[in-house]
Amino acid sequence: MASPSPPDHKYPGIRIEGKRSTSPSSPGRRMTAARTFPPGALIATFTDPLVAIPAGPAAKHTCARCLSTAAAAAGTTLKACTGCRAVAYCGTACQRADWSGGGGGGAAHKAECRAFKRVRSKVQQDWLPTPVRALVQQLLRLDADADADAGGGGDAAREELGRLEGNVAGFRAGRVWKDLEMQALAGCTYAGWETSEENLRLAAELLCKIQTNSFDRSDPDVGQTGTFLDSTLAMVNHSCVPNAIVAFSGRKAFLRAEEEIKEGDEITISYIDYTKPKIFRQHGLELYHFECTCPRCKDDLDVYQVFQRSPLIPLNSFSFVPNTKKLRKTPIDSKVAQDPAFRAQIEKIYVACSPEARVAPEQRFANLCQQWQHCEPLVREQMWAVEPLANVFQQAISYFTEQGNFLHALAVECFVAIRSDPYKYAAPFKQWRLKGLLMIAKTITNTELPTGQAQGQAQVHPGVVAAFEKADLSSLYQAILLMTLKYGEQAHSDEWSILAEAKAMLEDIESLDQRKEASIILHEWADNPEHPLAQSFFRDRAVKPVEELAGFAIEIMKAEFGSGKALVRR
Numbered sequence: 001m002a003s004p005s006p007p008d009h010k011y012p013g014i015r016i017e018g019k020r021s022t023s024p025s026s027p028g029r030r031m032t033a034a035r036t037f038p039p040g041a042l043i044a045t046f047t048d049p050l051v052a053i054p055a056g057p058a059a060k061h062t063c064a065r066c067l068s069t070a071a072a073a074a075g076t077t078l079k080a081c082t083g084c085r086a087v088a089y090c091g092t093a094c095q096r097a098d099w100s101g102g103g104g105g106g107a108a109h110k111a112e113c114r115a116f117k118r119v120r121s122k123v124q125q126d127w128l129p130t131p132v133r134a135l136v137q138q139l140l141r142l143d144a145d146a147d148a149d150a151g152g153g154g155d156a157a158r159e160e161l162g163r164l165e166g167n168v169a170g171f172r173a174g175r176v177w178k179d180l181e182m183q184a185l186a187g188c189t190y191a192g193w194e195t196s197e198e199n200l201r202l203a204a205e206l207l208c209k210i211q212t213n214s215f216d217r218s219d220p221d222v223g224q225t226g227t228f229l230d231s232t233l234a235m236v237n238h239s240c241v242p243n244a245i246v247a248f249s250g251r252k253a254f255l256r257a258e259e260e261i262k263e264g265d266e267i268t269i270s271y272i273d274y275t276k277p278k279i280f281r282q283h284g285l286e287l288y289h290f291e292c293t294c295p296r297c298k299d300d301l302d303v304y305q306v307f308q309r310s311p312l313i314p315l316n317s318f319s320f321v322p323n324t325k326k327l328r329k330t331p332i333d334s335k336v337a338q339d340p341a342f343r344a345q346i347e348k349i350y351v352a353c354s355p356e357a358r359v360a361p362e363q364r365f366a367n368l369c370q371q372w373q374h375c376e377p378l379v380r381e382q383m384w385a386v387e388p389l390a391n392v393f394q395q396a397i398s399y400f401t402e403q404g405n406f407l408h409a410l411a412v413e414c415f416v417a418i419r420s421d422p423y424k425y426a427a428p429f430k431q432w433r434l435k436g437l438l439m440i441a442k443t444i445t446n447t448e449l450p451t452g453q454a455q456g457q458a459q460v461h462p463g464v465v466a467a468f469e470k471a472d473l474s475s476l477y478q479a480i481l482l483m484t485l486k487y488g489e490q491a492h493s494d495e496w497s498i499l500a501e502a503k504a505m506l507e508d509i510e511s512l513d514q515r516k517e518a519s520i521i522l523h524e525w526a527d528n529p530e531h532p533l534a535q536s537f538f539r540d541r542a543v544k545p546v547e548e549l550a551g552f553a554i555e556i557m558k559a560e561f562g563s564g565k566a567l568v569r570r
């Protein structure tokens, strides 16, 4: 038996194994664990990406170096590069580091600045589509190699780019090849490369590699946009039942174990949203030119079946769904769920709802009514965690929030937190679950009970009003923040902006004298969830009110979106 390769010296937690693929049926190289990682553990941090750029026009309000949007969000104007005015910085330190490409694998702005001037003179535009900008940067890095060569040695970029998989034959045979050729032409032109056949072929191949190995680091909740490519992180293969996840903060990527990964196990992440029906996952994976054979795809498992097989269910004993026995018994009728005709119906519902389509604000209500009606078979079978129904709940939350009907938003948020999210994401520290919880905390602070007349006008469900009045909202709020802080690092990293937000919110509430006693018990619960007194306090003050509020969500959804008439008018 061949002995395993030594760990990568820069990343002692991982190994890269296998050989580059020679046929579309082979997955090529893979990343494996050099030691065992428990759920939530950090496997490696990647800090010098080849590409780390904001998406197209977002370059104006994102620092080109640290990729932070914080300054722009706080109303500070970023300092534009005086040479090209195409990129901007939050301060001189970032501008200096970017000028020389300092420390990272990415291109130096010194060279890119000239390229942007060319763009402006040719198309009177000061930004480039993200793949073209990523390509320009790589062509400029190859130029830098050639300059270093002239001085003797220097083919770091050539070697690093040469190692990446590009599935070039697959792209060449597909419908996006024409677009890649156009982008290659633009990239060569702006990088100042001759548009010879050889250069254009090389540029198109680089675009295939960028497409195959880049991450979309967009996160609308924290104002993050853009593309990230690291040549070692790029060795992680895909699974729709991944055991790891990648989170981004500025120019860093954190690879974390989602479930236990034993030494020698392959580390996998999902390249796509794995909660979609199979046919739409396959569509998303077309750009990667392989057929997924993970258990979710092989046996066409739905979210509930994947959940039931998850080793992470017991971790939920410290969560808003602490009764893990009950959690394991999913409410769906598996015979109906497995019926191929029903599966085909779900696919049709997904197409009819087109959950990824943008909807104009004035169309939102009508669109939600339509989607709710399309989802009737899923509602009937109580398949709340199955897409597109799970997404309809998210849209309803946004709709109620925009309408200022925070009580209805709260009921649906609580429903999602206990009836949908845990089945989609079995790990209680999953980012999406924590974000959902934090949304509940924020909605609580926004909610005011409707007074007599306003209550009549807004038609708020009286059950929700009663549950809200009865609840110990301060304890619920505090429990959510403590849970976010306890799980936040495992969900992302200590740099997760949501952690800072939760910390500030917790400090505020804990500074109140009247919260002293409850704070002691809740901290006891966070430190030792098994403590009987603290546990029963948590169940009474946090779990119960969430369950009660959630209990009205479906009635609200039916009344609001089933009738086709908006109940809330403001």
Ligand SMILES: C[S@@+](CC[C@H](N)C(=O)[O-])C[C@H]1O[C@@H](n2cnc3c(N)ncnc32)[C@H](O)[C@@H]1O
Residues within 6 Å of the ligand: 019, 020, 021, 025, 026, 027, 028, 029, 030, 164, 165, 167, 212, 213, 234, 235, 236, 237, 238, 239, 287, 288, 289, 290, 291, 292, 293
């Ligand atoms: C980001 S790269 C991953 C590293 C790649 N295996 C390599 O050797 O460079 C993505 C490419 O790896 C291959 N790949 C990733 N996951 C796969 C899987 N589950 N099955 C088959 N091929 C896979 C596909 O060719 C895909 O386009």
